[in-house]
Amino acid sequence: xxxxxxxxxxxxxxxxxxxxxxxxxxxxxxxxxxxxxxxxxxxxxxxxxxxxxxxxxxxxxxxxxxxxxxxxxxxxxxxxxxxxxxxxxxxxxxxxxxxxxxxxxxxxxxxxxxxxxxxxxxxxxxxxxxxxxxxxxxxxxxxxxxxxxxxxxxxxxxxxxxxxxxxxxxxxxxxxxxxxxxxxxxxxxxxxxxxxxxxxxxxxxxxxxxxxxxxxxxxxxxxxxxxxxxxxxxxxxxxxxxxxxxxxxxxxxxxxxxxxxxxxxxxxxxxxxxxxxxxxxxxxxxxxxxxxxxxxxxxxxxxxxxxxxxxxxxxxxxxxxxxxxxxxxxxxxxxxxxxxxxxxxxxxxxxxxxxxxxxxxxxxxxxxxxxxxxxxxxxxxxxxxxxxxxxxxxxxxxxxxxxxxxxxxxxxxxxxxxxxxxxxxxxxxxxxxxxxxxxxxxxxxxxxxxxxxxxxxxxxxxxxxxxxxxxxxxxxxxxxxxxxxxxxxxxxxxxxxxxxxxxxxxxxxxxxxxxxxxxxxxxxx
Numbered sequence: 001x002x003x004x005x006x007x008x009x010x011x012x013x014x015x016x017x018x019x020x021x022x023x024x025x026x027x028x029x030x031x032x033x034x035x036x037x038x039x040x041x042x043x044x045x046x047x048x049x050x051x052x053x054x055x056x057x058x059x060x061x062x063x064x065x066x067x068x069x070x071x072x073x074x075x076x077x078x079x080x081x082x083x084x085x086x087x088x089x090x091x092x093x094x095x096x097x098x099x100x101x102x103x104x105x106x107x108x109x110x111x112x113x114x115x116x117x118x119x120x121x122x123x124x125x126x127x128x129x130x131x132x133x134x135x136x137x138x139x140x141x142x143x144x145x146x147x148x149x150x151x152x153x154x155x156x157x158x159x160x161x162x163x164x165x166x167x168x169x170x171x172x173x174x175x176x177x178x179x180x181x182x183x184x185x186x187x188x189x190x191x192x193x194x195x196x197x198x199x200x201x202x203x204x205x206x207x208x209x210x211x212x213x214x215x216x217x218x219x220x221x222x223x224x225x226x227x228x229x230x231x232x233x234x235x236x237x238x239x240x241x242x243x244x245x246x247x248x249x250x251x252x253x254x255x256x257x258x259x260x261x262x263x264x265x266x267x268x269x270x271x272x273x274x275x276x277x278x279x280x281x282x283x284x285x286x287x288x289x290x291x292x293x294x295x296x297x298x299x300x301x302x303x304x305x306x307x308x309x310x311x312x313x314x315x316x317x318x319x320x321x322x323x324x325x326x327x328x329x330x331x332x333x334x335x336x337x338x339x340x341x342x343x344x345x346x347x348x349x350x351x352x353x354x355x356x357x358x359x360x361x362x363x364x365x366x367x368x369x370x371x372x373x374x375x376x377x378x379x380x381x382x383x384x385x386x387x388x389x390x391x392x393x394x395x396x397x398x399x400x401x402x403x404x405x406x407x408x409x410x411x412x413x414x415x416x417x418x419x420x421x422x423x424x425x426x427x428x429x430x431x432x433x434x435x436x437x438x439x440x441x442x443x444x445x446x447x448x449x450x451x452x453x454x455x456x457x458x459x460x461x462x463x464x465x466x467x468x469x470x471x472x473x474x475x476x477x478x479x480x481x482x483x484x485x486x487x488x489x490x491x492x493x494x495x496x497x498x499x500x501x502x503x504x505x506x507x508x509x510x511x512x513x514x515x516x517x518x519x520x521x522x523x524x525x
Contacts, residue, residue, distance in 0.1 A: 006123045010113040013130040014106045021102040024144040024388075025395035026095075027514070028402060029428050033057075034094045034147045035435030041065040041097075042086050043439050044230045045072075051440030053234040054241050057149050059192045059227055064147070067097050084446050090432060094147055101151040105143055112158045119165050124370035125348050129161065132344035132377050135278045137384040138333040139340050141391050149193035150334050156189035157341035160199055164314075164345060167206060168307055175209050179216040182207075187223025194242065195335050198322035199342075205314035251329040260328055268330040272323055275333055278380060279319070282343045285350055286316045308353045315346050347373055398514045402426060405515040409487065413509075417480035418487050419455040419464060419520070425488020426514050429454050433467065444468055455479075457486055459495065462502040473503070477522055485509075486518040 037057065040050040041064025050061050071093060072082050086093055109130050117126040133154070134140045142150040163181055167173065182203035189196030200220070207213045231238065244253030249261040273280045289312060293299045302309040322339040329335075351369050358366060409418060420429045429451060436443050447454065447467055454467045455476070464471040476484060486506060490496045496506055506518040 006117065007114070009123060010117060010126060010130070011110065013113065013127065014110040017109050017134075018102065018106040020388075021106070021144045022099060025392050025399065026098060026145040027395050027398045027426060028091050029426050029431040031423065031426075031431040031434035034098075035090070035431045036438035037061055037064050037147050038068075038086070038090060038094050038097070039432075039435035039439040039443060040230075041068050042083055043442055045069050045082060045086075046442075048442055049233045049440075050230045051234070051442070052438040053228075053231045053238040055149050055193045056191060056228055056231055056238055057193060058229075058231045059152050059188060060147065060149055061230065062227075063101075063152065064097055067100055068093060071096055083443065084450060087432065087443060087446055088450055090428065090435075097147045098145065101147065102144065105151055105154055108155050108158050112162065115162055116165060119169055120348070122370060124374050125351070128347065128370060128374050128377060129344045131374070131381055132278075132347070133341045134384070135343075135377060135380040136276065136333065136336075136340045137387040137391075139337055140384065140388060142334045142337070145391075145395070149195075150337050152192045153189065153196060153337050154341060156185055156192060156196060157199070157338045159185050160189070160202065160338075161342065161345045164202065164206070164311060165348075168311055168349075175207050175212040176215070179203070179207060179212045180219055183216050183219030184223050187220045188227050189338070190220070191224055191227035195322070195326065196338050198318045198325060199338050201318040201321055202314045205317060206310060245329065249328075251331055265327055268327040269323070272327055272330055272333075272336070276336060276340070279323075279336065279340055279343060282346045283316065283319055283323070286312055286319075286346050289350065289353060290316055306353075306356075308349050308356060311349045312346065312353060315342055315349070318342065319346075344377075398426065401512040401515045404512060405487070405510065405517065408510055408517065409485070413485060413517075416483040416485045417455065417476075418453065418485050419457045419476065420487050421489030422456040422458050424459070427488055429456070430488060436467075441468060459490065459499070462499060473522060482521075484520040486520050487515075489516060491516055 036052045037060050040052050040061040043050050044061055044065035045068050050058065052061070068086055069082070072078070072085060075085070078085070080088070113126045113130040116129050117123060120126065139150070139154075142148065143154055160182075163178075163185060167178055186196070186200050186203070189199060203216050204213050207216060225232070241253065246259070247253075247257060249255040249258045249264070255261070289309070290299075293302050293309065303313060304310075319339040319342055322336060326335045351366070351373075354369075355363055355366055409416075420427055422430050423434055424430075432443075432447055432451070433454070433456060436447060444467055455471065456465050456467075457463075458465065464473065464476050471479075490499065491511075500506060500523075503523050505521040505523055507521070508516065509519050510517040
């Protein structure tokens with residue numbers, strides 16, 4: 001009866017995850033990154049290489065291709081073919097992929113709890129593993145709302161945690177097999193996003209045999225190749241992208257030459273610590289055990305003979321490396337997702353280490369530690385409800401604003417020609433063009449056929465285009481008969497003035513939460 005009750009408890013968090021996640025909203029027609037993954041998924045579904053490899057994100061694109069092909073297979077109308085059907089119903093399929101990821105991750109949370117319970121035989125520790133990653137509201141929002149690498153990284157990080165627990169519990173370890181298992185997870189994680197790289201330190205520190213550590217590093221290569229197979233033609237671009245990230249001080253390979261800007265780097269380290277207090281406390285607690293062993297001159301002995309201490313050292317090094325790596329180009333917490341997913345494992349091994357080291361009287365009191373940790377964690381997750389509620393309302397507000405804008409365009413400005421502010425406006429045209437650019441323009445002819453009125457104003461070049469074909473200002477005036485609108489931007493007054501200096505007058509006719517419409521007129525000389 002007790003075991004049945006424990007299993008029921010392990011189902012509660014996955015059910016809550018699915019219940020909240022499936023009801024959560026997202027901004028429709030948000031171009032970055034969903035549409036890049038959708039259109040590259042179409043590429044793979046048509047057996048073409050992908051065009052977006054910056055993350056590299058290939059596993060997400062493969063997932064997209066599989067979902068799209070299965071969805072197309074079961075839908076009855078196949079008259080216009082796979083590619084056009086998906087492009088015509090693009091946002092519907094992004095929503096399908098998003099909810100598919102929520103279902104998969106709900107199952108991951110369940111498996112994480114059940115398998116860890118079968119191995120550790122402690123319901124409180126298993127519940128802690130299930131819930132602690134969601135102390136980060138930013139992680140929760142990304143897993144709920146994005147078709148991006150983050151929900152897939154959640155799966156890879158959970159697999160790493162389970163494999164580490166299994167590795168610890170085995171008395172006789174076949175390190176050759178574990179080198180392969182660890183390499184499989186790391187190859188998958190790195191093919192998903194480069195932010196998984198710090199977790200490679202974990203197997204390097206856990207594997208005792210020097211030869212097996214070398215084998216592990218070698219084994220990563222074929223697994224990475226396997227999971228990035230659709231991106232092989234883009235390997236030179238991928239290498240150039242990561243070299244740019246490494247050799248410049250700014251984000252996304254921008255800024256001056258160099259590894260870091262010292263002042264900005266220190267500021268970003270501080271921002272990471274303050275923005276992720278649970279991670280900071282976790283690292284501090286783990287580091288405290290590490291430092292005490294150094295002070296007592298017991299580090300070498302502990303690391304060699306104590307498997308729990310070795311595990312804690314591996315987690316500490318991986319998470320610290322992740323923080324130092326992200327601080328180089330920090331501007332969002334979701335880059336720390338692998339480190340956040342390890343936090344509960346830190347506390348589990350801290351508990352096991354203290355239980356082994358403390359005197360018998362203290363060990364009895366220590367038995368309450370998992371329950372206390374779980375209660376604190378549950379309270380922190382509960383505190384996130386205001387952030388998540390506000391985020392969900394923001395998505396709703398964005399979608400309502402889009403609907404209102406479309407109503408105005410369809411009824412009050414029916415005779416006007418629309419040109420869409422690119423790349424930041426929220427509408428199907430801008431989103432599809434974004435995806436087309438990042439899928440090597442494989443869909444341009446079909447997009448022109450499906451959406452013949454795809455006119456854009458590029459804020460970077462101040463030029464008009466019909467999809468990828470440049471259009472002169474005079475041609476836009478002729479096409480529109482002088483009745484021309486700019487939809488979706490700019491919101492920034494300085495950008496508006498900059499555009500007007502290029503020879504256009506922008507008169508606002510509507511401004512909402514995420515949408516703005518301007519009447520466009522050419523300045524007379």
